[in-house]
Amino acid sequence: MSTEDTGPVDAPTFADLGLGDAVLKALNDVGYESPSAIQAATIPPLLAGKDMVGLAQTGTGKTAAFALPILDQLDMKQKKPQALVLAPTRELALQVCEAFEKYAAHTRGVHVLPVYGGQAYGVQLSALRRGVHIVVGTPGRIMDHLEKGTLDLSELRFLVLDEADEMLNMGFADDVETILADTPDTKQVALFSATMPAQIRRLSKKYLNDPVEITVKNKTTTSANTTQRYLICSYPQKVDALTRILEVENFEGMIVFVRTKNETETLAEKLRARGFSAMAINGDIAQVQRERTVNQLKSGKLDILVATDVAARGLDVDRISHVVNYDIPTDTESYVHRIGRTGRAGRKGDAISFVTPREQYLLKHIEKATRQPLTKMALPTAEDVNVTRLARFDDQITQALSSESIGFFRDVVTHYIREHDVPEVDVAAALAIAMQGETPLLLDPAAERRAAQKERETRAERGPRKDRPERGGDRGERPGGRQRGNSDIPMAQYRINVGKRHKIEPRQIVGAIANEGGLSRGDFGHIQIRPDFSLVELPAELPSEVWKKLENTRISGKLIELTEDKGPKMSRTRAPEGAGGDDRPFKKPRHKKD
Numbered sequence: 172m173s174t175e176d177t178g179p180v181d182a183p184t185f186a187d188l189g190l191g192d193a194v195l196k197a198l199n200d201v202g203y204e205s206p207s208a209i210q211a212a213t214i215p216p217l218l219a220g221k222d223m224v225g226l227a228q229t230g231t232g233k234t235a236a237f238a239l240p241i242l243d244q245l246d247m248k249q250k251k252p253q254a255l256v257l258a259p260t261r262e263l264a265l266q267v268c269e270a271f272e273k274y275a276a277h278t279r280g281v282h283v284l285p286v287y288g289g290q291a292y293g294v295q296l297s298a299l300r301r302g303v304h305i306v307v308g309t310p311g312r313i314m315d316h317l318e319k320g321t322l323d324l325s326e327l328r329f330l331v332l333d334e335a336d337e338m339l340n341m342g343f344a345d346d347v348e349t350i351l352a353d354t355p356d357t358k359q360v361a362l363f364s365a366t367m368p369a370q371i372r373r374l375s376k377k378y379l380n381d382p383v384e385i386t387v388k389n390k391t392t393t394s395a396n397t398t399q400r401y402l403i404c405s406y407p408q409k410v411d412a413l414t415r416i417l418e419v420e421n422f423e424g425m426i427v428f429v430r431t432k433n434e435t436e437t438l439a440e441k442l443r444a445r446g447f448s449a450m451a452i453n454g455d456i457a458q459v460q461r462e463r464t465v466n467q468l469k470s471g472k473l474d475i476l477v478a479t480d481v482a483a484r485g486l487d488v489d490r491i492s493h494v495v496n497y498d499i500p501t502d503t504e505s506y507v508h509r510i511g512r513t514g515r516a517g518r519k520g521d522a523i524s525f526v527t528p529r530e531q532y533l534l535k536h537i538e539k540a541t542r543q544p545l546t547k548m549a550l551p552t553a554e555d556v557n558v559t560r561l562a563r564f565d566d567q568i569t570q571a572l573s574s575e576s577i578g579f580f581r582d583v584v585t586h587y588i589r590e591h592d593v594p595e596v597d598v599a600a601a602l603a604i605a606m607q608g609e610t611p612l613l614l615d616p617a618a619e620r621r622a623a624q625k626e627r628e629t630r631a632e633r634g635p636r637k638d639r640p641e642r643g644g645d646r647g648e649r650p651g652g653r654q655r656g657n658s659d660i661p662m663a664q665y666r667i668n669v670g671k672r673h674k675i676e677p678r679q680i681v682g683a684i685a686n687e688g689g690l691s692r693g694d695f696g697h698i699q700i701r702p703d704f705s706l707v708e709l710p711a712e713l714p715s716e717v718w719k720k721l722e723n724t725r726i727s728g729k730l731i732e733l734t735e736d737k738g739p740k741m742s743r744t745r746a747p748e749g750a751g752g753d754d755r756p757f758k759k760p761r762h763k764k765d
Contacts, residue, residue: 188214191243193277198239200454201273201481207232207504209387214240217361222379224371225363227387232504233363234270237331241305242271244328247280250302252322254329255354257310257347259337261287261686262530266501267307267333281305286322288312288686292723296321310338310346311682317353318728327354335364335371342678344370351378397514400548401499401524401534409497409525410438414445415551416495416523417475419559424468424490427477428509430498438497439477449475452482480505486512496524499533503540523548553616564603662696663711664740667731670703679726680707684733687724688717706736 185198185206206214209227216223217240227233241254258264268285275281284298286308295312299321306313306322316322330351332338338347351360351374360379364371375382404412413427427449429435435451442449450464450473461482467473469488478486480500491513500506506524514520524545526534538544571577584598667684669675677698684690684707696708721733 183211185210185239189218190214190239194239194243194274196277197274200276203235206235209233209385210236210239212385212387213237213361216383216385217241217359218243220359222359222382223361224367224375224379224382224384225361225387226367226385227363227365232502233333234267234502235274237333237361237363238267238271238274241329241331242275242278242281245278245281245304247278247304249304249326251326252303252306252324253327254305254331255313255324255327255350256305256307256331256333257313257338257350258307258333259309259341259343261285261289261309262501263334264307264309271305271307283307286312286316288682289689310343310350311686313350314346315725317350324350324354327358330354330358330360332360332362332364332374335362335374336366336368339368339370342676348374348378396518397510397520397522399510399522399524399543399545401526401545402548402550403526403528403531404550405527410441412525412550413438413442413495413497414447415556417442417447418556419551420493420521422474422521423492424471424473424488425475425493425495426483426486426491426509426512427475427495427497428483428500429477429479432479434498435477435479435482439475442475442477447475448473449477451477453479454481456482480508483509483512488512489518492519493521493523496522499524499526499530501533503537506537507541557616661711662708664736664738665707665709666734666736667705667707667726668703669726669729669731670701670705672702673727673729675700675705675727680705683724683726683731684709684721688713688721690717 183206185203186195188206188211190198209225210232213223213225213236217237225233225236237256245253256264256267258267264285264287268283271281271283275283282298282301282303283305284295284303284307286295286306288309288311295316299316313322317324332347335347338344360382362371362375362379362382402412402416417425427438429438432453432455435453439449439451450467452461452464456464464473464476465486465488468476469490471490476483477497494510494513496506496509500509510520510522513522524534534545584595584602587593588595588598667680669680677700680698680700681695685695690709694710697706698708699706718733721731724731724733
């Protein structure tokens with residue numbers, strides 16, 4: 172079956188697809204009005220119990236296409252996992268979990284568990300003991316749990332391979348096949364992929380039972396009136412970056428999109444503290460308050476709205492000149508919906524997306540789906556901000572000169588000059604100081620450069636950060652990032668007890684140590700794999716927390732037993748570009764089901 176995603180014209184409703192009341196209520200809550208093409212085509216056969224292969228680009232609504240039928244058919248009395256969703260990265264796994272929880276809002280007692288590398292085993296084990304209905308995980312960590320006997324899939328009813336081609340490209344082919352072979356033959360399998368390479372076709376023939384094949388051609392596009400730009404910055408830099416953009420951009424009204432309800436309030440408060448007119452809207456805000464806030468935006472009493480995707484659905488305000496993706500969406504459908512808030516009715520619009528170094532792969536998905544390029548922009552400098560501030564100051568003077576009160580204040584100033592014998596320009600300057608208050612009119616570019624240099628020196632002196640916050644996909648990012656091999660941070664040689672005979676590759680070493688130890692790709696230097704062990708360059712002084720986290724780390728089922736190596740330095744073999752930052756497989760010898 173082949174279909175095109177042309178929008179909701181003549182499309183069935185979700186109720187027409189056979190979904191139950193609880194799921195329909197949740198869809199109504201989040202503002203979904205009609206199913207996308209992939210949802211309309213896949214939900215009925217999945218509800219009918221058929222295996223399925225869905226070919227569609229990222230951002231076409233695939234998550235709801237498999238999540239809704241699964242939720243509709245769960246047996247709430249069964250405590251062992253009934254559904255397993257395999258995803259290539261922890262970011263996608265978390266996104267899928269969030270979607271399940273959102274769609275299960277009216278299905279009482281549903282437990283969804285994300286399982287991925289980098290998260291403590293204890294959290295996952297305690298949840299599994301209590302009982303979960305749906306497990307969403309990366310193949311590497313799922314295999315690790317299966318090897319340890321901590322994940323029981325004996326009563327699995329649904330298995331979904333999300334972004335299957337990406338999983339195979341990342342080296343998870345053996346793990347995926349092992350999981351497919353070692354789960355009940357009676358399970359229903361749904362495979363979603365953007366492409367159909369020979370390996371996917373072979374998987375489908377071997378493990379799926381007479382699958383329905385559905386192809387969706389995505390026609391998602393963005394308005395030609397909207398200029399699309401992006402800024403590379405780490406998470407801690409975002410507030411300052413947004414502040415500078417607000418200073419230099421000539422905007423009328425703006426929506427700033429964030430991922431969570433809590434973040435809307437937090438960011439709006441930070442912007443107000445910096446002197447901007449900002450308010451938050453999210454799913455927890457009462458309808459009366461929402462309407463009041465939107466009306467203030469329309470009338471010009473409010474300039475900036477900080478919102479979640481759900482809260483901004485249906486928002487139509489011509490005054491919106493800019494949309495900022497403070498948190499870039501992980502699917503292109505959300506991206507298109509967001510920037511569709513600007514550039515309406517023939518007006519010009521601007522969309523700016525903040526992208527952390529680890530999220531750059533999302534840009535390719537967006538450009539491919541929308542068929543429009545995004546232009547890289549630089550963070551406005553202190554000089555840029557100063558030019559804008561002086562221009563705004565000039566405008567304030569010009570506006571004041573046209574005021575009806577100008578005559579009265581001219582007499583007041585003339586009186587002061589006559590009484591105190593002070594030049595007119597000095598009086599004007601003194602009035603400007605009084606108006607400005609304690610906040611300097613201009614930034615000091617030299618001071619900014621000195622602060623940046625001091626920060627670089629401080630980072631070099633203290634070595635690897637010990638407090639690596641994990642926030643979605645941005646685990647371990649430093650402000651500005653650090654390239655592998657940077658001599659600012661001293662490196663040392665370490666030994667791990669896995670080598671060539673364990674059939675490992677450098678990317679597995681980087682992935683396992685990064686995920687379990689809380690390191691980033693930039694913390695790795697050179698890697699050399701020898702017959703029975705491997706040598707890895709890591710920061711010279713690893714924090715004690717990292718050592719503790721790596722005590723139970725396994726690669727190919729074997730403990731790595733990390734130790735500092737005092738032997739001769741290795742030859743220069745680089746860790747592979749692109750390794751690390753995602754959940755690499757903890758492999759075991761491949762075996763087939765009897």
